[in-house]
Amino acid sequence: MNKRAVYAFVSFVCVMALALATRVDWHQLTLLSSVDYWGLATLILLGLLAEGQALPIKMGRTASGSSIAFLPIFTIVLLFGPAATVLSMVISGPIVEYLIRRKTPVRANFNIGQYILSTSIAG
Numbered sequence: 001m002n003k004r005a006v007y008a009f010v011s012f013v014c015v016m017a018l019a020l021a022t023r024v025d026w027h028q029l030t031l032l033s034s035v036d037y038w039g040l041a042t043l044i045l046l047g048l049l050a051e052g053q054a055l056p057i058k059m060g061r062t063a064s065g066s067s068i069a070f071l072p073i074f075t076i077v078l079l080f081g082p083a084a085t086v087l088s089m090v091i092s093g094p095i096v097e098y099l100i101r102r103k104t105p106v107r108a109n110f111n112i113g114q115y116i117l118s119t120s121i122a123g
Contacts, residue, residue, distance in 0.1 A: 010106055014113040020120035021086055028083040040080055044088045047072035051096045069096075082123020089115040 032040070047069045054067035077085045093115045097108035 006106065010110045010113070013117060014109055017113040017116035017120065021090070021116050024083050024086050024120055024123055026083050028081050029087065032080065032084075036080065040076065040084055040088070043072040043076050043079075044092055047088065047092055048095060048100070051092075051100050077122075082119065086116060086119045086123060089119050 050067050050069040050072065054069075073085065073088060076088050089112075093112040094108070097103050097111050101108075103111065
């Protein structure tokens with residue numbers, strides 16, 4: 001596959017993620033109390049721990065991990081709304097992709113862009 005096309009597509013996804021993240025109603029976060037912020041931080045930490053404890057599954061030549069990290073994210077959506085969910089992806093995405101999964105920068109940036117893009121659109 002053409003590397004330029006891949007880099008162009010990854011760049012497009014990241015730019016779209018940034019553009020849509022600016023459209024999120026960030027004012028919602030100012031309405032949270034200090035207890036809510038502690039709850040949000042705890043759920044983000046639980047998501048990171050769930051990613052760190054993902055079960056490896058090998059299918060053929062490729063290996064992937066199965067994790068329950070979607071549960072804390074789903075809880076964030078239900079309790080705190082879309083702005084907090086996008087914020088949790090902005091915080092946890094780089095940690096998961098670069099430190100836990102140790103992906104290459106192109107793959108990590110694409111995945112982080114996807115996370116932010118999908119939560120921004122869904123919100």
